[in-house]
Amino acid sequence: MKKPRNAQNCINIWSCPCATGEEPYSIAMILDNLESQVPRFPKFRIVASDIAHEAIAKAKVGVYTMDSMKEISDYYENKYFSRQKTHFGHTNLINEEIKNKIEFVEEDVTQGHQKPYRYDIIFCRYLLIYFNRENRHKFLKILEDRLVEKGILILGKTETLFDSWGSLKLIDSRNRIYI
Numbered sequence: 001m002k003k004p005r006n007a008q009n010c011i012n013i014w015s016c017p018c019a020t021g022e023e024p025y026s027i028a029m030i031l032d033n034l035e036s037q038v039p040r041f042p043k044f045r046i047v048a049s050d051i052a053h054e055a056i057a058k059a060k061v062g063v064y065t066m067d068s069m070k071e072i073s074d075y076y077e078n079k080y081f082s083r084q085k086t087h088f089g090h091t092n093l094i095n096e097e098i099k100n101k102i103e104f105v106e107e108d109v110t111q112g113h114q115k116p117y118r119y120d121i122i123f124c125r126y127l128l129i130y131f132n133r134e135n136r137h138k139f140l141k142i143l144e145d146r147l148v149e150k151g152i153l154i155l156g157k158t159e160t161l162f163d164s165w166g167s168l169k170l171i172d173s174r175n176r177i178y179i
Contacts, residue, residue: 011044014119014146016109017127018048021059021102022068025094027123028101029080046102047117049109056106062094110139118148126156140165153178 155176
């Protein structure tokens with residue numbers, strides 16, 4: 001049975017796998033921007049998991065090449081990054097305020113999740129495509145158990161659970177959003 005939505009007025013988000021951090025940092029920037037514009041916007045906590053030590057290490061540093069910044073608007077780039085010149089060219093460093101909003105965890109999420117939280121939103125994009133049917137079902141059970149009641153699961157656009165899986169129901173087929 002899913003746990004009810006948390007009562008602390010805090011949005012809990014899990015990004016798995018998070019690779020080198022682009023997704024959780026993007027989420028944090030969007031929510032931070034909303035927090036500064038919307039009165040009484042809830043606090044948020046982001047946990048970002050990946051099995052790859054190198055990816056987590058890079059994510060924690062928060063340095064990105066100009067090429068990896070192509071999809072970031074000038075507004076977000078100017079507000080949340082500082083440009084650095086290195087012997088490899090220019091890079092962008094995410095600011096500490098945004099870094100501090102994310103907890104990076106090195107873990108094999110197929111074996112469970114280290115954190116005790118239930119999540120309002122789980123981003124799990126482009127991981128299920130690597131699993132066979134049995135492992136996909138085991139992992140989906142982990143995700144389902146970590147969602148609060150009426151929590152949201154967002155998959156990659158090429159992944160599908162069809163119309164439903166367990167208690168999860170498809171609400172947006174284009175963006176693969178389940179509730």
